[in-house]
Amino acid sequence: MKISVIGAGYLGAVHALTLAHLGHDVIALDTDTARIAQLARGEVPFHEPGLAELLQEGHDGGRLTFTSDPADLACAQVHFLCVGTPQSKTTNDSDLSFLMSAVQALRPHLRPGTLVVGKSTVPVGTATVLEQVIAASGAGLAWNPEFLRQGTAVKDSLVPDRLVYGVGEKAELACSLLDAVYAPLLERGTPKVVTDFATSELIKISANAFLALKLSYINAVGEFCEQVGADVVQLAQALGHDDRIGGKYFHAGVGFGGGCLPKDLRSFRAQAQSHGVDALDEMFSLVDGINADARFRTAETAVRLCAGSVQGKRITILGASFKPHTDDIRDSPALDVAAQLAAQGALVTVSDPQAQDTAWLQFPQLSFEREVSVALREAELVLLLTQWPEFTALDPGQAATLVRRAVIIDGRNALDGSVWQAAGWEYHGIGRAGMVRASRAAV
Ligand SMILES: NC(=O)c1ccc[n+]([C@@H]2O[C@H](COP(=O)([O-])OP(=O)(O)OC[C@H]3O[C@@H](n4cnc5c(N)ncnc54)[C@H](O)[C@@H]3O)[C@@H](O)[C@H]2O)c1
Numbered sequence: 001m002k003i004s005v006i007g008a009g010y011l012g013a014v015h016a017l018t019l020a021h022l023g024h025d026v027i028a029l030d031t032d033t034a035r036i037a038q039l040a041r042g043e044v045p046f047h048e049p050g051l052a053e054l055l056q057e058g059h060d061g062g063r064l065t066f067t068s069d070p071a072d073l074a075c076a077q078v079h080f081l082c083v084g085t086p087q088s089k090t091t092n093d094s095d096l097s098f099l100m101s102a103v104q105a106l107r108p109h110l111r112p113g114t115l116v117v118g119k120s121t122v123p124v125g126t127a128t129v130l131e132q133v134i135a136a137s138g139a140g141l142a143w144n145p146e147f148l149r150q151g152t153a154v155k156d157s158l159v160p161d162r163l164v165y166g167v168g169e170k171a172e173l174a175c176s177l178l179d180a181v182y183a184p185l186l187e188r189g190t191p192k193v194v195t196d197f198a199t200s201e202l203i204k205i206s207a208n209a210f211l212a213l214k215l216s217y218i219n220a221v222g223e224f225c226e227q228v229g230a231d232v233v234q235l236a237q238a239l240g241h242d243d244r245i246g247g248k249y250f251h252a253g254v255g256f257g258g259g260c261l262p263k264d265l266r267s268f269r270a271q272a273q274s275h276g277v278d279a280l281d282e283m284f285s286l287v288d289g290i291n292a293d294a295r296f297r298t299a300e301t302a303v304r305l306c307a308g309s310v311q312g313k314r315i316t317i318l319g320a321s322f323k324p325h326t327d328d329i330r331d332s333p334a335l336d337v338a339a340q341l342a343a344q345g346a347l348v349t350v351s352d353p354q355a356q357d358t359a360w361l362q363f364p365q366l367s368f369e370r371e372v373s374v375a376l377r378e379a380e381l382v383l384l385l386t387q388w389p390e391f392t393a394l395d396p397g398q399a400a401t402l403v404r405r406a407v408i409i410d411g412r413n414a415l416d417g418s419v420w421q422a423a424g425w426e427y428h429g430i431g432r433a434g435m436v437r438a439s440r441a442a443v
């Protein structure tokens, strides 16, 4: 099938390349002409495991085209909308301006029997409005939210845990075309939920809000653990043995970031508020606050470990991206903590295997050093804030010879604290008061 994908960012580029992998002819459009030129040359525009191989495969198979001209989309039978829906600069609402201009640009090139499919994450009610915007063209509209995670985006797209079709006036057309698009996944038994627009929109945003809730819950319990001398890592493991709770997505630490969870939970708050569901607004205000606090408390611990002031202290931060295996620094907890410490006069060096090139432009107050052994030199405090394998595999004995003071905050509880302690480090896991006490005893 001929398919267009509009918006070639972290979601759209992956979606376009996986659709080509499934055997479709895909044309991807982005208003960022540099990005389109890069993709057309066969270069991936960001770090995502497995994406370069898919791009090569799509090029070799002649199934991929890239454009910035909406007129080129006229040949496609299905059009996926994958543009950004960031948080508004002034409120908690989603900024839908990119989505609206993408649909306006597409509208003249639509014809009867074709389908526009929204994949971007949107507030409830958006699909109903867009269905009216394109109605005169004779094309149908569906909402098909995406649940991929950066870092495992290719696998998540090829082996999704569910497909959601939100359908409206042209439900039959929508279901038959989406079934054809996803035929290889459906044949493998991927669960499919067909529902109305509002439910499909809410499924997506409430999923992300729930994940944020789970993380803020374990981080708040982690704070309690610190107060009473308990260990949040053991606690989460024990809770996770209960299937009703589950151990996934339950790692306490410096909190969540990225281009999705923070802005989606705020959009959820704004939507709940505008519909008078104050309990959800209040609940997610707390979730957001706990997350901000996790970052703040990490920075506070760093100050405490520097005898009350980081002024002039050399601090090394391991990690810049919001999670490992991506170069995305949107709302990165690591960079937030780094900036908080730099604002208090610390000399902060950040190391990241992939995210440095974007991070240094946005954070000129920080120093960046890709080579971790160089970044660690003469550090008076080290914080592990993004658990890249390059960092979790560090030899603590070797690392101890590089730093001035062997003190580490493990902001992701990703290191084996007892091994680091045995190598002479003062180890501080977040929510792990027991590890701090053991560290002090070892010193
Ligand atoms: N990143 C993810 O893992 C992920 C997963 C699921 C859902 N989502 C949702 O998908 C949407 C996109 O997120 P993203 O992370 O890919 O954002 P992104 O910023 O990486 O990509 C958005 C792309 O859209 C392009 N664009 C903007 N306006 C355009 C227009 N009018 N026409 C064509 N292209 C245009 C931008 O140049 C950019 O390349 C958001 O709604 C997000 O919430 C993202």
Ligand SMILES: O=c1ccn([C@@H]2O[C@H](COP(=O)(O)OP(=O)(O)O[C@H]3O[C@H](CO)[C@@H](O)[C@H](O)[C@H]3O)[C@@H](O)[C@H]2O)c(=O)[nH]1
Residues within 6 Å of the ligand: 121, 146, 147, 148, 149, 150, 151, 208, 211, 215, 248, 249, 250, 251, 252, 253, 254, 255, 256, 257, 258, 259, 260, 261, 322, 323
């Ligand atoms: O146990 C955990 C798991 C995650 N995180 C943090 O939570 C944030 C988000 O992680 P993750 O959800 O894995 O990354 P995203 O790629 O942002 O994916 C989320 O956002 C996407 C965009 O909407 C959705 O499609 C995905 O389903 C949803 O998981 C990151 O900062 C992680 O470090 C933790 O702190 N502890």
